[in-house]
Amino acid sequence: NAGVTQTPKFQVLKTGQSMTLQCAQDMNHEYMSWYRQDPGMGLRLIHYSVGAGITDQGEVPNGYNVSRSTTEDFPLRLLSAAPSQTSVYFCASSPGSSQPQHFGDGTRLSIL
């Protein structure tokens, strides 16, 4: 059972480039979320989805897009990368409302 799989694990981008962080889960979870983790700030919610076709903004959505075409996948897109988006990104999923979230191993993203 793979759980929550994030790819890539590391990525370096130049300012202005675009990229998609992939997240897939094989637990048939309805709920999926993206967080970013910055030093001294804990994890902050970027976007989340309560099911296929439904997404909503979290605390820090600017500069990021998401879509949820299937239950399994929840990609996070950076349209025009900025140095302020240098961070560690975590994807998480949960089976239902109020259930503990299962986290992926994270993607370390550096933007030069």
Place this chain on the structure above:
Amino acid sequence: AQTVTQSQPEMSVQEAETVTLSCTYDTSENNYYLFWYKQPPSRQMILVIRQEAYKQQNATENRFSVNFQKAAKSFSLKISDSQLGDTAMYFCAFMGLENTDKLIFGTGTRLQVFP
């Protein structure tokens, strides 16, 4: 808006001793969940323990237990018989039932267990 505060950026404890990590939160909701997550150097986020606000009994998971004080909005984590493998960042998190898909995290406490 809900907030979660962890006032101890770093803590240290000797192996086999007991340590308590503090967490306070602010909310106007009456029903919610509280969590402690552990993040070792491997960067994984691992659920340690969960508490439902409507339960008066404090949650316990082996060497980990919480002291949940709802009126004071306090949710501390006690680690008994500390082990070297407990060395990690510990995050307190809140989830209100009105926003059940949003985990609000504290800034974390770095715990170092010394032999």
